[in-house]
Amino acid sequence: MRFRNAVPALVAIAIATAMAPAIARQAAKTEGFLCCNMRSFDGEVYDINYDDEGARIVPFGSPLTVTKQGRRKLRLLVDGEKHVIENHYSRDLSDAEFAARYVVAEDPRIAAAGFPEKIREAIASARITPGMNREQVAMSLGWPVSSENPDLDADVWRFWLGSFEEIQVEFDAAGLVVDASASPLTRRKIWLP
Template identity: 50%
Template sequence: MDNNARRNGLCTLGLIALLAAGGAFAQDRFDGYLCCNMRSDGSWISDSNYAENGKRVIPAGTPVKVTGYGRYRVKVEIDGERQAIGNDYSRDLDNAGFARRYVVVEDPKPTIAGWPPKVREAVQRSKVTPGMTRAQVLASLGYPISSENPDLDADLWRYWLDSFSEFQLHFDAKGRVSGITTDPSTQNRVWTP
């Protein structure tokens, strides 16, 4: 086999691999709903979900269209606006798994509507109240960063309100929020007794 034939063969294999990868990405494009309250600066939603000034909360259950993928990001369309959900701190998840974590097929709004009034109010305000289940905390605050919280059945979840304001949620044996550990300022911003 001469060099030209070998190059053509390799180019063909590369093209087949590229088309197969493109097909895999095309399969992961789907419509769904935000799993949880997420904060956006207008174009970027980080998995850290920081509550920095200028960020608006996009409520759980908002319709979302997954349009593609980039390096550590899922490209989406929300209310006609292009956004990216950035996998900034949960890189143990691949793009497809990361996308399916935040964009769910079933609308969570009917489930949220069935929760007790105090829990619904906490979720609407992106806060936590004692007695919330893990699912209710996820709807309100989003997922805790997977690199710091590899086990969602753990008794403690670590969150960050911003780069310097960590808070830890404690769950009892029944999987309900039993307390919070943080500084008073952060507690006032995230906790509803």
């Protein structure tokens, strides 16, 4: 008789234990800052960060709250607006690694305040300029998707502003931007000479 009464309790414990990670993901709200300029179209943000018509830039350093993290999606509240960052092209990253790219604990605007004026101007306008380091490029253009950039120490980072608007940002041995290869129109959008 004691065993039969224990079975429902054991089942309830097993279910609660199995559901704990999912409940924790839903219940945990993390405060932080947006790592980089991200393009949002009606609250939808994709890891590839396309410059679609009608998209607006949510600026790097924006204070945010992570309201939910699920499979390949990060739900945020930024200045009272809901946003979802979706992982379409960096699926080799775990959900935690993906979130860590975009949500940072320290406000990146504090570090940016000490950058040279031209670099601050480039980041504020979501562009790049010679002499930027990798962190500054990420602040400005977002992280390059891992499916095309598995090694963040590589000499070239590939970005896409649209389906046919590829950008290749070239770094020197010291990790500083020396040039960017793109079509003339795309280059004008992102390059600050």
